[in-house]
Amino acid sequence: MKFSVYRYNPDTDNEPYMQAFEVETRQGMMLRDALMAIQEQDESFTFRHSCGEGVCGSDGVNVNGSNKLACITPLSELKETVEVRPFPGRPVVRDLVVDMSQFYAQYKKVDPWLIRKEPMPEQEILQSPEERDKLDGLYECIMCGCCSTSCPSFWWNPDKFLGPQALLSACRFLADSRDQASEERLNSLEGPYKMFRCHTIMNCVEACPKGLNPTKAIGHIKAIMLKDAI
Amino acid sequence: MALEKQRFDTLILGAGGAGLNAALQLANANLKVAVVSKVFPTRSHTVAAQGGVNAALANVLPDNWHWHMFDTVKGSDYLGDQDAIEYMCREAIPTVYELEHNGVPFSRLANGKIYQRAFGGQSQNFGGDQAARTCAAADRTGHAILHTLYQQNIRAKTHFFDEYFAADLIRDQEGIILGALVLDIATGEPLLIEAKTTLLATGGCGQVFRTTSNAHINTGDGKAMILRAGLPLMDMEFFQFHPTGIAGKGMLITEGVRGEGGYLINKDGERFMEKYAPNAKDLASRDVVARSIVTEVRGGRGCGPEADHVMLKVNHLDEEVIAKRLPGIRESSKIFAGVDPVKDPIPVFPTAHYVMGGIPTDRFGRVMPTSDDDGDHLPGLYAAGECACASVHGANRLGGNSLLDILVFGRLAGKNIIDYVRDNPSHRPLDEASVSSAMDRFNKWDAKGDGITVSELRKEFRKTMEDHAGVFRVEDMMQEGVEKVRAIRDKLADVRLTDHSKTFNTNRTEALELENMIDVGLSIAVSALHRKESRGAHSRPDYPKRDDAEWMKHTLYWREGDKLEYKGVRSQPLTVESFPPKERVY
Numbered sequence: 001m002k003f004s005v006y007r008y009n010p011d012t013d014n015e016p017y018m019q020a021f022e023v024e025t026r027q028g029m030m031l032r033d034a035l036m037a038i039q040e041q042d043e044s045f046t047f048r049h050s051c052g053e054g055v056c057g058s059d060g061v062n063v064n065g066s067n068k069l070a071c072i073t074p075l076s077e078l079k080e081t082v083e084v085r086p087f088p089g090r091p092v093v094r095d096l097v098v099d100m101s102q103f104y105a106q107y108k109k110v111d112p113w114l115i116r117k118e119p120m121p122e123q124e125i126l127q128s129p130e131e132r133d134k135l136d137g138l139y140e141c142i143m144c145g146c147c148s149t150s151c152p153s154f155w156w157n158p159d160k161f162l163g164p165q166a167l168l169s170a171c172r173f174l175a176d177s178r179d180q181a182s183e184e185r186l187n188s189l190e191g192p193y194k195m196f197r198c199h200t201i202m203n204c205v206e207a208c209p210k211g212l213n214p215t216k217a218i219g220h221i222k223a224i225m226l227k228d229a230i
Numbered sequence: 231m232a233l234e235k236q237r238f239d240t241l242i243l244g245a246g247g248a249g250l251n252a253a254l255q256l257a258n259a260n261l262k263v264a265v266v267s268k269v270f271p272t273r274s275h276t277v278a279a280q281g282g283v284n285a286a287l288a289n290v291l292p293d294n295w296h297w298h299m300f301d302t303v304k305g306s307d308y309l310g311d312q313d314a315i316e317y318m319c320r321e322a323i324p325t326v327y328e329l330e331h332n333g334v335p336f337s338r339l340a341n342g343k344i345y346q347r348a349f350g351g352q353s354q355n356f357g358g359d360q361a362a363r364t365c366a367a368a369d370r371t372g373h374a375i376l377h378t379l380y381q382q383n384i385r386a387k388t389h390f391f392d393e394y395f396a397a398d399l400i401r402d403q404e405g406i407i408l409g410a411l412v413l414d415i416a417t418g419e420p421l422l423i424e425a426k427t428t429l430l431a432t433g434g435c436g437q438v439f440r441t442t443s444n445a446h447i448n449t450g451d452g453k454a455m456i457l458r459a460g461l462p463l464m465d466m467e468f469f470q471f472h473p474t475g476i477a478g479k480g481m482l483i484t485e486g487v488r489g490e491g492g493y494l495i496n497k498d499g500e501r502f503m504e505k506y507a508p509n510a511k512d513l514a515s516r517d518v519v520a521r522s523i524v525t526e527v528r529g530g531r532g533c534g535p536e537a538d539h540v541m542l543k544v545n546h547l548d549e550e551v552i553a554k555r556l557p558g559i560r561e562s563s564k565i566f567a568g569v570d571p572v573k574d575p576i577p578v579f580p581t582a583h584y585v586m587g588g589i590p591t592d593r594f595g596r597v598m599p600t601s602d603d604d605g606d607h608l609p610g611l612y613a614a615g616e617c618a619c620a621s622v623h624g625a626n627r628l629g630g631n632s633l634l635d636i637l638v639f640g641r642l643a644g645k646n647i648i649d650y651v652r653d654n655p656s657h658r659p660l661d662e663a664s665v666s667s668a669m670d671r672f673n674k675w676d677a678k679g680d681g682i683t684v685s686e687l688r689k690e691f692r693k694t695m696e697d698h699a700g701v702f703r704v705e706d707m708m709q710e711g712v713e714k715v716r717a718i719r720d721k722l723a724d725v726r727l728t729d730h731s732k733t734f735n736t737n738r739t740e741a742l743e744l745e746n747m748i749d750v751g752l753s754i755a756v757s758a759l760h761r762k763e764s765r766g767a768h769s770r771p772d773y774p775k776r777d778d779a780e781w782m783k784h785t786l787y788w789r790e791g792d793k794l795e796y797k798g799v800r801s802q803p804l805t806v807e808s809f810p811p812k813e814r815v816y
Contacts, residue, residue: 009731009733010733011731011732011733012731028479028566028568039685039736040683040685042728043683043684043685043727043728043729043737044728044729044731044737046734046735046736047736048269049446050269050273050275050445050446050447051273051275051277051278051445051446052445052446052481053278053481053482053562053566054561054562054565055277055278055370055373055558056269056272056273056274056275056277056278056445057272057273058269058270058273072565074565093416093733093734094733094734095734097734100270104270108384111385112381112384113332113333113378113381113382113384113385114331114332114333114378114381116331120331122327123287123327123343124326124327124330124331124336124342124343124344125330125331126341126342126343127338127342128338128340128342129337129338129339129340131338132335132336132337132338135335139335139367139374139377140370140373141377142272142277142373143270143272143377176333176335178333179333
């Protein structure tokens with residue numbers, strides 16, 4: 001199978017270029033396997049990866065124009081020549097490795113931890129199965145960055161717009177019956193940029209390898225705000 | 231350029247469950263703590279743990295920590311230290327409640343309490359009916375826990391060194407650890423972190439085997455650093471092969487599948503675990519189930535065109551149960567096995583999963599440097615989680631006890647470090663000789679010219695480990711394995727990097743990892759060769775019986791001269807009576 005892979009090493013290259021590789025495929029092979037095979041051919045080729053099963057979120061790349069996790073993307077689903085690039089809109093460190101620090105900074109801005117004001121009980125805080133169900137579709141995020149780096153609003157304002165990943169996380173805590181900081185959370189999302197730069201383009205939904213729906217989460221936050229306003 | 235240095239009260243190597251739970255205690259106590267991780271913290275392999283964490287909460291069936299303790303001692307095939315096991319099983323309960331308070335989205339029961347499922351090796355009343363002790367967040371418990379701990383560490387303002395690779399420990403003439411030499415992967419620059427205390431929480435080493443459920447990062451870095459620092463590893467011959475990896479691939483299918491009612495069948499559709507473990511059947515201990523699968527396949531009863539695996543049947547379960555309790559497994563099976571478990575059984579075979587052995591510690595997480603039964607710990611050095619050996623798992627770990635181990639001992643190490651730093655408030659003088667020897671090892675990879683590539687030698691090494699130190703082990707095969715791994719260690723000198731640039735050089739980090747894996751692999755091969763009995767995961771057809779008179783003892787391995795010494799099992803618990811060794815049947 002033919003691949004065209006983005007290369008850039010700031011130590012040696014003046015500018016990025018695409019390099020052709022050919023990989024012998026076998027049944028059930030994933031894109032990560034192909035990238036590892038390319039690395040065997042050229043050990044200077046660099047990309048992040050770890051668990052190989054879609055839970056650690058390391059190996060998000062842009063393949064044939066879409067953001068995907070390499071380890072759970074079957075080669076059989078990809079059109080040849082497979083074009084592999086780093087995530088769009090992020091500074092490239094080297095080859096497929098991008099600088100994700102802005103993405104992580106936005107995550108931290110939503111205070112992504114459970115806030116309780118009451119003293120803790122001796123045992124667990126009780127939560128009904130129905131209340132717990134509200135976290136499904138929110139807590140499973142693996143922070144791979146496929147969504148935020150596919151979002152045009154995030155490309156233009158990566159420092160001001162929180163991006164789909166951070167907003168999904170904000171919603172995860174708003175939806176948690178145990179959390180007691182809804183008001184502060186909602187207040188902190190006010191203003192024209194942080195959340196309201198979302199123009200429901202829905203690239204994030206398309207890109208999420210875990211089948212999550214950040215646009216719906218953002219809509220949910222907006223609905224709570226509206227309800228509170230009335 | 232002068233080597234950059236930074237100072238902290240505590241240095242934690244590794245940002246999985248153990249490292250982050252320790253960091254959280256320390257940051258909450260306002261200590262200056264540095265967490266070094268070669269990947270962004272939520273990429274640590276704790277994230278992949280599926281089934282859950284054991285604690286005798288008794289939310290579903292009657293339970294108490296003493297029964298949990300019995301199961302763990304029995305599961306360990308009586309090689310576990312009973313003081314540490316008692317501590318872990320008692321602490322499990324407050325540890326899980328603390329996690330829940332921190333925000334872990336556990337699945338819930340109708341009464342609002344944490345959902346618990348049945349797992350292998352669990353019993354009520356010291357070997358009676360099946361217990362339900364594993365607290366679960368669907369089949370993504372590790373993910374839920376790791377993300378929660380990271381979130382709480384952001385709140386507590388823990389100082390993270392993300393994508394820094396720890397190369398070597400720095401120590402003085404007395405052997406006291408002064409911190410570590412680390413590498414900023416993005417820039418290729420070394421950094422010396424000096425610390426009053428160091429906690430190793432670097433996780434496992436499953437990458438030493440070709441087929442493994444472990445991530446690319448699980449290369450035993452902390453274990454190898456300990457070996458290079460002249461300290462021993464304990465019980466490295468005990469490596470757990472998880473019964474149900476996806477056949478030919480190695481990705482894990484949680485024991486929770488069998489806990490929810492799934493079972494194994496051979497090519498004749500026979501539920502074969504009934505032969506090997508008449509009572510517990512598919513929920514027998516992992517070593518027992520893994521051996522049974524291999525025995526079925528070797529007996530010609532395997533499935534598939536190569537007859538090289540068995541099937542895990544789930545499709546008799548309600549689709550609702552699968553959707554609710556095992557959503558991740560359904561997803562993985564579809565992606566990697568091309569099978570929807572709601573309709574068809576999943577092809578499975580044992581996969582290298584977990585190392586019971588590791589850096590010897592006492593039940594406070596302090597590193598023990600000698601084989602002396604009454605010996606003292608090494609001041610200021612701690613280890614917790616899969617890189618350590620407390621020893622709570624002995625010869626075989628029970629499912630659900632791994633998340634428990636990392637959380638309990640990570641938390642405990644954190645608490646003990648707080649006391650240590652209070653009593654020892656100053657940094658010790660730096661030992662320049664130790665720094666330069668670490669730098670030399672690091673710089674040696676600058677050598678240019680033709681040689682073997684990292685990936686070539688890695689392939690040869692991992693295949694050798696799989697062929698010579700797998701589920702069943704016999705003398706000749708292992709002797710040959712040790713020689714082969716030694717030869718591979720010699721070949722390391724001929725490995726050359728093809729990439730010498732500074733920026734994000736994975737060729738360099740993978741070479742450092744390969745060096746670590748080979749040292750750790752040899753500790754496994756040598757320790758295994760010399761243990762002439764079958765116990766837990768160490769299964770020797772040439773010595774099929776457990777031999778308590780001769781072998782109820784821990785192995786200690788030193789890198790220098792591949793030296794072995796032995797140390798007694800601590801059979802005396804803290805407050806209850808000892809569980810004496812019995813024949814282990816399920």
